[in-house]
Amino acid sequence: MCGILFSACPATAEDGSVHDQSFDELHEQLRFANACRGPDAQDTVVVLEGSYRLSFTASELRLRGEAYVSQPHKDDQGNLLCWNGEIFEGTEVAPLENDGAKLFSLLQNLRTSAEIRDCLGxxxxxxxxxxxxxxxxxxxxxxxxxxxxxxLLHRPTRAQPYFLLTSVSVGAHPGYTLEELSTEHLYAVDIAALAPLEIFARIEPINRLLPDDPPKVQDLDTIPPHLTTAVDDLISQLDHSVMLRVRDIPRRSKLSSQARVAVLFSGGIDSTMLAFLANRHVDPAEPIDLLNVAFENPRKITVKTEGNIGGLPKRERKRKIREGLDYSTMEVSYDVPDRLTGLQEVEELRRLCPGRTWNFVEVNVPFEESKGARPIVEAIMFPSRTVMDLSLAMALYFAARGVGQIRSGPDAQPVAHTSTARVLLNGLGSDELMGGYGRFRTAFKHGGWQAIVDELQLELDRIPVRNLGRDDRVISSHGRETRHPFLSLSVVSFLAQLPVHLKVDPRLESGFGEKLLLRLAARKKKRAMQFGSHSARMAPGEGDKHERDAVQSGRTGGLEV
Known part of the structure; x- marks a missing residue:
């Protein structure tokens, strides 16, 4: 995870400087905000081109290679690259190689816009x-x-005659009008004009084949023949995606007791499946942090201590609210639904993967602390600004901070804990790709399988413009990086080309038919892990090898417990 800040501003002096104090102040604020995304190294390169001053700033969060690599990448010809990303497929990057440096070496040998487009595509x-x-x-x-x-992009205006590109904003500010950069194109600018290149990569459209009357799945323990291949392929695709996203993360300490990988963990099937798979590819000596957020709810506390004040006269209700509550006399509970399911699933992980230390990080957020953080989060997530944006961003902000408490077991006393992981796995994408939302069931009632296909396509089309930029800005403010195994283009394309009835079945009961393919894959994976962990007659470590071989060869369905 890195921060990028670029500006092209008319030079107002012979030495190329910009005598605009308000712009300088804005630029410095943006530089500081981007530095938070990459605390390991920062640098700025200034180039004068005619009457324009070009400023390239980049910060570095080292998640690849043996040594810190300062950005922007530059060469003797004056070429510059500010890179914020990870190369998982398409170009081979050696374990100790920096992917930004690797990409820069490729770009230096290209001569046309089409070649640059194809390289990135x-x-x-x-x-x-x-x-x-x-x-x-x-x-x-x-x-x-x-x-x-x-x-984020700011286009030049008469009042603000500069061009800006920045990974993060400083909130609402009179010095810019920011928008999320569209993902439909790569862009080329000659400082005087903006011209989009043709679309450089396409997301596979949803398979529009409609089933007649596919057989129903009776239970998760029995995979019907028409789903066997799809289940095995999903396990393989998702396992490979997780492997690419957790391997070769540099160690910041010689201590193996420090986690390098964490999971944004609600205890739902998405985050639990990612934790299962991460266990296969993270050093067994290292813990994996499971970040679980719960907010104090003042409304519930009010009802618990004062009764339901909603029925009181307006004046009396205002008085009680104004007087407030004596928090020192009450016990605050953080047993929200995600906390309860998370606690249940971490015990399952400990049972199935007993050789791993699973740190279930209880991130408890008092009401006053969340209220105090609100203006900070609103500034970071800008230009996103809805109430729903804020609600989701607040949860990600505190989760990514990674400050909470852990317990060695259900009845153990909590111990303060701050996660050292810089890579956070996120299960986002599974609902959109496999029909996990309740509206898919509603669509089916009104329009059958065709309506499900249309809804899946709509969800897929919205992914690039929905929440990912906002989430990236919020999580990166703590110097951490979120990675989305379900949103690997390989996984997306695989799921998009599958017929609809292999992914979701709204004919089945709620909590069963949604994301049916993932539920079957998770159950099969769980049974394979049970086989490995319950095989007492195997030599130490042999169970893991058998389970690994079984998953890779697609034979896990035959491992009965």
Whole structure:
């Protein structure tokens, strides 16, 4: 995770400086905000081109390679690259190689816009970039097709005659009008005009094949023949995606007791499946942190201590609210639904993966603390600004901070804990790709399978413009990076091309038919892990090997317990 800040501003002096105090102050605020995303290294390169002053700033969060690599990447020809991303597929990156440096070496040998487009179009991974080709004085910039990394744009106006690209904002500010950069194109700018290149990568459309009357799945323990291949392929695809996202993360300490990987963990099937799979690819000596957020709810506390004041006369109700509550005399409970399901699933993980230390991090957020953080979060998530944006951003903000408490077991006393993980796995995407929302069931009632297909396509189309940029800005403010295994373009394409009835079945009861394919895959994976962990006659470590081989060869369905 890195921060990118680029500005092209008319130079107002012979030395190329900009005598505009308000712009300088804004630029410094943006530079500081971007530095928070990459605390390991920061640098700025200034280039004068005619009457314009080009400023390239990049910060670095080292998650690849042996040593810190300062950005912007630059060479003797004046080419510059600001890179915020990860290359997981499309271009081979060695374990100790820096992917930004690798991409820069590729770009240096390209001569046309089409070649640059194709080079970036072949990459699978979350990214945003700014690349300056000095020989043609052309600036290229863009985001990956799903928009997994933030990049905000300010277009020059008469009042604000400068061009800005930045990974994060400083909230509402009179000095800019920011918008999320579209993912539909790569862009090239010659400082005088903005011209989009043709679309550089396409997301596979949803398979529109409609089933007649597919057989119903009776239970999760029996995979019917028509779903066997799809289940095995999903396990393989998702396992590979997780592996690419958790391997080769640099150690910041020689202590193996420090986690490098965490999961944004609600205890739902998405986050639990990611934890299952991460266990296969993270060093067994390392803990995996499971970040679970719960907010104090003042309304529930009011009812618990004062009764339901909603029935009181208005004046009396206002008086009680004004007087407030004596928090020192009450016990605050953080047993929200996600906390309860999370506690249940972490015990299952400990049972199935007993060789791993699972740190279930209870991130408890008092009401006053969340209220105090609100203006900070509102500034970070800008230009997102709805109530729903704020609600989701607040949860991510405190989760990514990673400050909470852990317990060694259900009845153990809590111990303060701050996560050391810099990579946070996020289950976002499974609902959109496999029909996890309640509206899919509603659509089916009104329009059958065709309505489900249309809804899936609508969800897929909205992914690039929905929440990923906002989430990236919020999580990165703590110097951490979120990675989305379900949103690997490989996984997205695989799920998009599957017929609809293999992914979701709204004919089945609620909590069963949604994300049916993932539920079957998770149950099969769980049974395979049970086989490995219950095989007492195996030599130490052999159970893991058998389970690994079984999943890779698609034979887990035959492992009965």
């Amino acid at each position: 072949n990459i699978e991974g979350p990214y945003a970039f700014v690349y300056y080709e000095r020989s043609t004085q052309t600036l290229y910039f863009g985001r990956d097709p799903l928009g997994r990394r933030s990049l």
